Amino acid sequence: MSTLLEIDGAPVRLTPPPREPRTLRVALAGCGTVGGELVRLLHQGAGEIRARHGVRVRLVRVLVAHAGRPRPSELDPALLTTDLDAFLAEDADVVVEAIGGLDPALRIARTTLGRGRRLVTANKALIAAHGPELAELARRHRTRIDFESAVAGGIPVIRALRDSLGLTGIARIRGVLNGTTNFILTRLDEGWRYADALADAQARGFAEANPARDLSGEDAADKLRILGWLAFGIRPDALVLRRRGIDPDPERLAADARLLGGAPRLVAEAVQTEAGVVAAVEPVIVPSAGALGRTRGEENVVVIESRANGGVALSGPGAGGSPTASSLLADLVRGAGRLPRPAPVAPLSVADTREHxxxxxxxxxxxxxxxxxxxxxxxxxxxxxxxxxxxxxxxxxxxxxxxxxxxxxxxxxxxxxxxxxxxxxxxx
Amino acid sequence: MSTLLEIDGAPVRLTPPPREPRTLRVALAGCGTVGGELVRLLHQGAGEIRARHGVRVRLVRVLVAHAGRPRPSELDPALLTTDLDAFLAEDADVVVEAIGGLDPALRIARTTLGRGRRLVTANKALIAAHGPELAELARRHRTRIDFESAVAGGIPVIRALRDSLGLTGIARIRGVLNGTTNFILTRLDEGWRYADALADAQARGFAEANPARDLSGEDAADKLRILGWLAFGIRPDALVLRRRGIDPDPERLAADARLLGGAPRLVAEAVQTEAGVVAAVEPVIVPSAGALGRTRGEENVVVIESRANGGVALSGPGAGGSPTASSLLADLVRGAGRLPRPAPVAPLSVADTREHxxxxxxxxxxxxxxxxxxxxxxxxxxxxxxxxxxxxxxxxxxxxxxxxxxxxxxxxxxxxxxxxxxxxxxxx
Missing domain, CATH: 3.30.70.120 (Alpha-Beta Plaits)
Incomplete structure (x- = not known):
């Protein structure tokens, strides 16, 4: 199967070239910040995806609302369509939904899964409202639904709960789940005015033109509902949660935190109590040096405390096109890929010339x-x-x-x- | 398919009971700290595993070196065997290897995968030396190998790299990967003597009777080789790395760090440079307030920096029977499980009676x-x-x-x- 040789004293095996890659036909709904970034990642990463996962990703159709808008240069304009029915009729292995909202996302999801095709979505509102129904649909049709990018951007927290930590006896899950409000609170903490902080968040693509769902905590609540489902098995639409946002006076919130010597954070948490799971999204003044206080700017953090596994913390970029598209990409190739195959000749490590x-x-x-x-x-x-x-x-x-x-x-x-x-x- | 009713104003669906669970026959090699804890978790968690993953895990055989040792009360003594050939002949769906070392672990791994059965292992030495060979064997026989518990105990970092972050263009991976040395360094930092710190680590089950591989950095190097494979596609046995442990004088190391105003950490890192990937395991005096400095006691942390996804940090328990067994359990049910099905009546959230x-x-x-x-x-x-x-x-x-x-x-x-x-x- 393989030949052994030595280079610089380290054994290197020459393995036969990987088999001809399988093609994964992908239909993409939505080509805005996140969808457009996914198109770019697929283009730039094509060689690596093929080498490591033995799969060739081919975009077969891209659904957009407006045909005339500027699109990534990597996108073949012939793939664009504004016709939902034509899009749904496309013969794809995976449909990626990066539109958001319920209409037409719910129809896309039901049609895709109902035909036994895989669905990958970044849509937290969709999963918070219809997650278990769609999961059941996927089960019945022997396919799967993935939504890593719906919660905490580029942090693989869905995967961690779904595949790893879900059975450790979770006692509490707690985190900063909204990048927009955390970016604003961090700026306010640095002495910015609210209007400037919001404008900056919007200019950087973290905040929507209408940031009401972020500021009110509704966005974080959707994400907490999804985490509560994965952590405790509670239907996302049945989780009773108390919610208070950072509106109407984020500046005073930040000033109060400063006065008390802590950091202002919009904290989402679900806790197993003896009587059941209780949940809240609300402003909390936390110690600046703790896991939540140190989560700054658009970063998110999720701390998962469990009986068998102590406390596991995951932190990283919670917003932005590139991290979110990275999570979409991971969901896209996951079914296809296994462990990376080293290149025919493994890329050799070299002498470390860095200075310290x-x-x-x-x-x-x-x-x-x-x-x-x-x-x-x-x-x-x-x-x-x-x-x-x-x-x-x-x-x-x-x-x-x-x-x-x-x-x-x-x-x-x-x-x-x-x-x-x-x-x-x-x-x- | 489901009936809708309302409880406390929240919609609750009565879904039909899940289908009769599939049985997963598991053969376990090794019943020490980690293997014994897995037996306990399987016993305690049987109901939850069945409810959430639709699978019933049945232990069919347990291989041990010494028949007479005390075992968990949850274990049926009739399952024990000291006969390797009889163990390998057992008709199991999954073999869990929790022995460590290469002999007989390598034979168990090759036989299991060669027969098209799944292998789950906690064995970092095995994967560092033979990972790609075993992955190729699994691929050829259309089965899989999982080793989440081989690196960073209860932190799902293998899963994160393998399924999520592997395609984000990783630039650097860096962390504290050895719980024993970190526990000792933290104690020394608190003013303990080395002999007492080591004895405490051993009493708590973090350090082996012979901790040489921990102190010398060999254990962390094995783990770094595995991470380097998943992050950069380099064969673990081909990674050239510089290694220096915390021996022979950990007390002075801690004193030097204190003198310079930082925290002593045994840091493992692999970095993509223009010339190739460079790697090192060595003591580093890091800022106390940073991600590595704040990682205390037996905790581990891994920071993954990538082009598309910024910096993602994962931290949590890096040693101990229960976290390691949790990761084994996650690997065990992963192929079987999907998204949690809410219970027939979803456990309802209740009013939050906590005081703040x-x-x-x-x-x-x-x-x-x-x-x-x-x-x-x-x-x-x-x-x-x-x-x-x-x-x-x-x-x-x-x-x-x-x-x-x-x-x-x-x-x-x-x-x-x-x-x-x-x-x-x-x-x-």
Whole structure:
């Protein structure tokens, strides 16, 4: 099956080239910020998708509301259609829905799954309102529905709950789920005015032209309903939750948090109590140094606490076209892909030529007469500081590659010095 | 298909009971800390696994080295065997390997996959040495191999890379991957002696009787090889990496970090450079407030930086029987399970009776004459502090349920006061 050879002392196997890739026909509904970014990722990543997942993704149809709008240059204009029926009649393996809202998303979802085709959607409102119904439809027709991008943008939290943590006995799930409000609250915390913070969020593509659903907490509530379904098995539309947004006075909210010495966050949480699962979306003044307080700007975080598995935290970009499209892409190829096959000749690791600062620490008794500094200097290493503490001396170097440090260590060893070595990433 | 009714104003659907569950026959190799915990989780979670994933897990054989050792009370002693050939001949759907090391784990893996059966393993040494070969074997025999628990205990990082982030154009992966050394470094940072910290780690089941592979960084290197494979497609056994452990003098390492004002961490990283992927496991003095510095005790963290998806961080328990067994369980039911089906009657959310502290903030001009405090007091709410700042007054309550706060808000509204309300989780 494979030939073994050695390069630089490391074994490298020559494996036969991967089989001819299977083609995955994809129909895309919606080509705005997220859909357009997916078109770009599919184009740029075609080679990698083929190499790693053995699959060739082919766009077969793109549904848009307005034919005349500018589209990514990677998109073949002949694929565009504004005709929903023609779109639904297309023979695709997977339909990606990146429109949002319920109409026509619900019809697209039902038709796709009802025909036994896979559905990938970024639509949190759709899943919050109809998730279990669509999951049952997928089950009956032996296909699947995926919606990683519907919650927390580029953070794979749906996958984590669905495939990994769902059976650990979840006690509480809690997080920052709305990038727009978190971006605004972070800006306010930095002293911005609300109007400027909102305009900035809109300019960066985090906030909609009408941000009411973000500010009121409705967007976060939809996402919490989805997480509650996956964590506790509660129908998203049956979860009773208390909701308060950051409107009408986000500036005062931020000022109150500052006054109390914490950070303002719109927190979504669902908690298993003895009586049942309780849920809320509301402003909370949290410690600045905690997992939620440190989640800044458009970032999201989800903390999942469970009986068997302690607390697992996932954080990352919660908004923006590129992270959301990344999650769509992951859902798209998941059924197709397995573990990455190394390239015919594995891309070899190479010598690390990066430079770092290093701390070399020796016992003071051994380091008499400046031997540490002199040996370092002879090895061409300039130390920015030599600190003495208790019984030892610690030299901190300027930026230098590890090979040179290794040379210096050999020279020091000849002097019977064996320093403790660390890389340094703090200012000295 | 379903009947709709309302309970407490929330729609609840009565769905038909799930179909008769499929049985998944599982053979378990190894019944130590991790394997024993898996037996317990399977027993305790049987109902939930059946309800959520429509599958009944049945242990059919358990391979152990010593028949006489104490085993979990949940385990039927008739399932035990010390005969490897008899174990391999068992007709199981999935084999779970929780022994560690290469012998007989490699033989178990090859036999299982070669017969087209699924393999689930916690064995990082096995995957670091033979991962791609076993993946290819699984592919040829149309089955799969899963090893979530081999890296970072209860954190679903394998799943995240394999299914979600692998195609985002990863630029750097970096983390704390060894719970034992991190537990020891955290203790040293708190002023413990090394011998005591190691003994404590061993007593808690984080460190092996012989912790040499942890201290030398070999364990973290195995895990980094696996992550490098999933992130960059490099064969784990071909990754060239520089390695330095926390031995021989962890106390001095911690003291050096303290002297420089940072936290000592054994950092594993693989970075895409222009020349190729470079990798290292070595002690790094990191900022205490950063993602790695805040990872304390037996926790692990993995930060994945990518072109399309910014930085995603996953943190949680990196060691211990229960988190590791949770990951085994997730791998076990993944092929079987889909989205959770809500129970025939969805467990209803209930009124939130938890108590929190709250901040209520009003304009000072509106709050003349202590109206805020008096109204709160009439609603039965004791405020622990009333702070004045600029043009407003902020009352912070003692622990009280949200219903009472809502009552108070209605009373304040009658006085034409509309406070900004936040929950408070910082000390006041």
């Amino acid at each position: 600062r290093w701390a070399l620490s020796v016992a003071r008794t051994q380091a008499a007469g400046g031997i540490l500094e002199r040996t370092l200097s002879r090895a061409g290493i300039v130390s920015t500081a030599v600190l003495a503490d208790g019984d030892r001396r610690v030299a901190v170097t300027g930026p230098v590659g590890w090979q040179r440090v290794d040379l210096a260590l050999r020279a020091l060893s000849a002097e019977r010095l064996a320093p403790v070595v660390s890389r340094v990433e703090v200012p000295v | 502290r709250w901040a209520l903030s009003v304009a000072r001009t509106q709050a003349a004459g202590g109206i805020l405090e008096r109204t709160l007091s009439r609603a039965g709410i004791v405020s622990t502090a009333v702070l004045a700042d600029g043009d407003r007054r902020v009352a912070v309550t003692g622990p009280v349920g949200w219903q009472r706060v809502d009552l108070a808000l209605r009373a304040l509204s009658a006085e034409r006061l509309a406070p900004v309300v936040s929950r408070v989780e910082v000390p006041v």
